[in-house]
Amino acid sequence: MLARRKMSLTELSERVGITLANLSILKSGKARAIRFSTLEEVCRILECQPGDILEYMDDKEYKKLMR
Amino acid sequence: MKKISLSMTASLIAIAGILLIIYFLSSGKAVKSSYSYGIILPDSDTALGGIFSSLHVQDSTPYYIYKKSEDSFNSIKQIRDNRNSGKAMESISNGVMGVFSTNKKTFSELPFHPFNPGDTVIKSFIDSLNKVYLKPSAKESEVMDELINKKLSSQTTYRMDSINKELEKEKLYYFGLRGYELKDYDTQFYIADDKYHLAYVKWDRQAGENHNKEGHYESKQIKVRYTSERKTILIPISKKIYKILNITIWAFSFLTGALILYFFFGLPIRLLINISKGKAFTKRNIQMLNQVCLFAIIISFFTIVSPYIFRLLFWQHIPDDFKMESLLNKIFDNLVVLFIAVITFIIAKAFKKGYTLQYEQDLTI
Numbered sequence: 015m016l017a018r019r020k021m022s023l024t025e026l027s028e029r030v031g032i033t034l035a036n037l038s039i040l041k042s043g044k045a046r047a048i049r050f051s052t053l054e055e056v057c058r059i060l061e062c063q064p065g066d067i068l069e070y071m072d073d074k075e076y077k078k079l080m081r
Numbered sequence: 082m083k084k085i086s087l088s089m090t091a092s093l094i095a096i097a098g099i100l101l102i103i104y105f106l107s108s109g110k111a112v113k114s115s116y117s118y119g120i121i122l123p124d125s126d127t128a129l130g131g132i133f134s135s136l137h138v139q140d141s142t143p144y145y146i147y148k149k150s151e152d153s154f155n156s157i158k159q160i161r162d163n164r165n166s167g168k169a170m171e172s173i174s175n176g177v178m179g180v181f182s183t184n185k186k187t188f189s190e191l192p193f194h195p196f197n198p199g200d201t202v203i204k205s206f207i208d209s210l211n212k213v214y215l216k217p218s219a220k221e222s223e224v225m226d227e228l229i230n231k232k233l234s235s236q237t238t239y240r241m242d243s244i245n246k247e248l249e250k251e252k253l254y255y256f257g258l259r260g261y262e263l264k265d266y267d268t269q270f271y272i273a274d275d276k277y278h279l280a281y282v283k284w285d286r287q288a289g290e291n292h293n294k295e296g297h298y299e300s301k302q303i304k305v306r307y308t309s310e311r312k313t314i315l316i317p318i319s320k321k322i323y324k325i326l327n328i329t330i331w332a333f334s335f336l337t338g339a340l341i342l343y344f345f346f347g348l349p350i351r352l353l354i355n356i357s358k359g360k361a362f363t364k365r366n367i368q369m370l371n372q373v374c375l376f377a378i379i380i381s382f383f384t385i386v387s388p389y390i391f392r393l394l395f396w397q398h399i400p401d402d403f404k405m406e407s408l409l410n411k412i413f414d415n416l417v418v419l420f421i422a423v424i425t426f427i428i429a430k431a432f433k434k435g436y437t438l439q440y441e442q443d444l445t446i
Binding site for chain 1: 440441444445446
């Protein structure tokens with residue numbers, strides 16, 4: 015979605031108002047939870063739906079991704 | 082997880098409460114029990130090491146003679162009591178065992194007295210003074226006084242040194258095991274002719290309808306010394322073993338002291354520093370709290386259990402007339418440490434919960 019919008023992580027973090035470190039935690043999938051306000055902001059900036067940036071994976075797939 | 086830690090804490094507190102109740106009940110019983118019996122004490126003042134001797138002086142004796150006999154009786158009694166109860170002993174010990182040493186003789190038992198006029202050193206000194214002067218002037222007598230004082234004090238130091246040397250020559254060394262009591266309330270320990278004895282009651286007649294239980298004292302020799310004051314059995318050892326044990330126990334005590342300082346002061350201070358820096362709920366803090374808790378449990382476990390291990394090791398040396406202090410007593414001696422363990426356990430659990438919450442919080446974007 016970032017690529018589609020031609021936006022860098024830094025720019026997104028600046029516009030959403032969260033630190034780059036937190037954004038990378040979010041991007042890598044290490045985050046335990048996301049606040050609705052953060053989600054709302056990200057969706058607003060990227061002009062997309064939550065479904066476009068969130069994806070369900072089962073445990074096996076998730077572990078594979080994390081490796 | 083939450084339920085387990087909660088129930089564990091609750092059960093720990095419950096156990097402590099039950100122990101407390103048992104303790105008070107049992108101690109109450111000991112006080113209440115009455116002794117309705119008669120024991121015939123020995124007639125002779127010198128029997129049984131003189132532990133039951135008392136001052137008998139006729140009423141008609143002049144006061145100064147009475148006073149003199151009383152004084153000498155008391156001084157003899159005091160020496161005897163000190164020896165029997167093991168006062169004035171040098172010792173290094175922890176709560177469980179230790180090494181003890183004492184002079185075999187006391188000051189007043191030495192064959193000479195510090196200012197015995199017949200003593201050659203003092204005699205020659207007095208002779209030399211007598212030779213010196215007949216009629217000194219005021220100034221001369223001042224100088225003389227100073228000289229005499231100087232000489233006297235140097236003589237005193239010399240005499241005291243030689244007395245101490247004399248006392249140090251004959252020393253007794255012991256390995257002590259703490260926490261022992263005489264099984265029978267009436268049994269007494271005493272020393273006679275440098276040998277260790279127990280005076281115990283031999284019952285002649287059981288209690289009947291019209292008379293109390295009756296008995297008399299008998300004596301038997303035992304191999305170990307006992308000090309009722311410190312509740313310690315003293316096993317005689319050689320000087321060499323004493324020296325080795327002395328260093329060992331000293332090192333051991335030093336080590337324990339260092340560990341106690343580290344776990345009960347060092348770690349909590351580090352914890353406080355961490356918290357003040359804002360790092361409250363970290364894995365390291367939980368680890369530190371667990372370490373303090375574990376150390377408190379280990380230390381109380383060892384002080385409670387190690388006397389039993391020592392008893393097994395030295396069973397040959399411990400006469401049957403002695404018993405160990407009750408387990409409850411030992412537990413209650415360690416109540417503070419056990420309490421520290423419980424408290425740190427609770428705090429560690431709280432910190433663990435805090436750590437989980439902190440982790441969740443940190444990763445919520």
